Amino acid sequence: MRTGILKTFVMLMCVVVFATACGGTSESGNAGNNKPESADPANAVEFNPDEADGVEFKQLREQYGAVPKPAKPIILGAVSKAFENEYWRTLKEGMELGVEEMAKGGIDLSIDVKAAQGEGDEQGQLSVVKDMINKRYSALLLSPISDGNLTPGVEDAKKLDIPVINVNDGLIATAPYFVGPKAIENGELAAEWIAEKLNHEGDIAIVIGMPKAFAARQRTAGFENWIAKNAPDVKIVEKQNADWDRSKARDLAETWIKKHPDLKAIFANNDTMALGVVEAVKASGKDILVVGVDGIGEAYESIKKGELSATIDSFPKYKGQIAVEAALRVLGGQEMPRVIWTPQALIDSSNVNTPAEEIIGWEKAVFE
């Protein structure tokens, strides 16, 4: 009997000590916010397209001129992450649109865009790729679920001389080409906009996506580093992950708003979470800027309504077309740089009604 009570007491003490220990961790964690400690994820992956040898898409067109006209019919195979997500659906539309436009111009070209069964289906995604390789598609445009799951497929493609272009993240270290936005710039653009709106001072917070995701790490790092370097009086008082979940992001923001009455802005790693944060801000009745990333349709609607402050759009519809163009350039024998950075822009109330073509200065591909 004695021991029972003793044990209980010990367990309770454990809870107390544990919670206190956690409190200790947090303080040192907060103090560390000023240092750009988050810059090291760059070293964690062996290939980082943000820092690799690359070229902006517009420069690419200037340097390489017209797209070589393919000599024989071409079938492109694209494998996306998951069509559950609007972003990947739009990228698919972009690729199909790109192919359609080129086909209208007399190029013999078709595309097959497939996806895995949800963002957890790493093996399934690999079998889709292997099937495309077995059917000898002309080139592959791949957006792997994880940094490693498609590597065996890429090796097979190499043996058969099928060019592979890695589109957006996850990252395939062994793929010869990467087409996508500078993820770090997502965060930098958001940081710059917020700092300016706040006159370079005030308390702000960050809602992180799934911590394992490259995009989440880089967006957060870009944001923090920019603030640390250019706006030392802007203080990042909170940062936590909400796993891309709208409801979790809302709950986080609700708690933060109570804890920091002077909170001026919240940056979320994607629009879905930003829209959850908007609900918490609306309920609080406070004037807090909310900035997301992705430029999904709902974010545009919310900006038009004056609720979401801004989003960083990386224009998947045009990125898809760029990926198709890059594939044709590779198939035409052009020796391109490792990375092609696709356009992105900050969208707020001032340009939310401007067509994307105008914002990024889009022009159709020109053939030889």
Next chain:
Amino acid sequence: MNLFNRMIKNMGREVGLLVTLFLLVAVFAIIDPIYLSPANLLDIVDQSTINGLLAIGITFVIITGGIDLSIGSIMAIVIVSVGWFLTKSGMNPVLAIILGIMLGALIGAFNGLLVTKFKLQPFIATLATMSIFRGVAYIITKGWPVLNIPQNFRNMMDGDLVGDFPISIPILLAFAVISHVILKKTRTGTFIFSIGGNEEATRLSGINVDFTKVVTYALCGVGAALAGMVMLARLGTGEPAAGQSYELYAIAAAAIGGTSLAGGKGSIIGTLLGALILSALKTGLVVVGVDSFWQYIATGAIIAVAAYFEVVQSKISGFGKRLLGKI
């Protein structure tokens, strides 16, 4: 004296949970006094409502010795369906809520049929329907969220009742009270416990085990439907991706609350306290600013510690009895 003795004996678990909750609150309040502000305390309760509704529903199933992994996906179907009732059909919100509850019950009953009529193990059956229901939610919406949920519905499920007091809390309490009454005061409740204790003996004593089980899965579906509608009201948008992995937190709340995964044991009050403890912990870790990676460990530790209470609780209650006996 006698009352105290009975409380310790019957409510030992709940008393232990209350102590844990108070300790948790006290520790966080010492680290950061803002944790104790009425606004934050209200947030803790408010943020436990979705998980609380799910957890109460799953408690019925777990007491029979079953499990329901599909509740997050049921939530998603109800969210997008009710979203459509409201936006596309312009349905009266009260009618939409009633239909939403019925839909949840129906989907839940389907799980129950798989488990009883097709004799699938609950874990496997609901693992399958977790995927199937999620697929349904994606297929009917083609992956797009349902936008612009009308304000009158939002006020009904998540509006402010008085001041900042959200209506979702009374919704949770009402569901809890009804569930408690079903479990403790009705014959169905007795059957539920009896099935969890010894299914074969229950069957032999002439009780319709299959029907009772289907009822528990349907009630679980109702909990998921209510949770879904609160979420729909809270966010103003219905996403087919909503509620992923929420089943784990619901199971955790029930387990912390003393519901035995082996069946035969559990209470709604315990589950409710379990959900509150998880929410108090989560909010506390956010207020204190603990790195989110450590939050995984803290959450797991609480589940383990609470489960350990189960082991020592019998000893405490025995000790209490002896102590009182001496007096």
